[in-house]
Amino acid sequence: MRRSHEPIAWSLFGAGGMLLAFFGPGLVLTTALLPWLAAGDPQAAHAAIGALLAHPLGKVLVLACIALPLFHTLHRIYHGLHDLHLQAPRLPMQLLCYGGATLLSAISAWWLLLV
Template sequence: MSSKNYHVDRTPARSDEPIWWSLFGAGGTWFAMLTPVTVLVLGILVPLGIIDSDALSFERVHRFATSIIGALFIIATLALPMWHAMHRVHHGMHDLKFHTGAAGKVACYAIAGGVTLLAIVFIIML
């Protein structure tokens, strides 16, 4: 057993990284779990006629999109993968030795925030 003297920083600096990592994780999970099902249903099963296209009539889709569950689903489908992607872009630039500093971080997360805001405005305008 060694007698190394370890120092524990009892007052670590605050970080905003947990916020971005949680949005990154939520976006990656959403994209991996729900986006393929959405694409399967809307992009394959309905066009092939396996699911009746009347199930996606304008009235039914509008009623879904204007319900709280539907609105949250649409907002999450648009916003969460964007947070995931922009977090990857931000850290990917760093990994590629393209250091943009705070400006790059702000730009990446501003884009994701903008898409989120547009998704919310889109739903409100329905």
């Protein structure tokens, strides 16, 4: 029996889903809504987020919050297309979905290093 390598994709998918479920609403609240609704001073909020991005741990956290949900989404789209019978050849679709998630994650990591 040939072992499936799906566990790699599924682990990233699962991690992204968990992260989104736990931190997603909080992230939207703190980065998009609170600065405008509650903080009263958008510039101070902007500076605070800037400080978070300047710290190595902050970079890791933000990268995790971008990269893992990307893998989660594209994994679901890849299998969703299969379920909808919109199946293109396997390898190009894998390259497009998982390669796309890898590429976008790498660009995010590069951008985070430059901040």
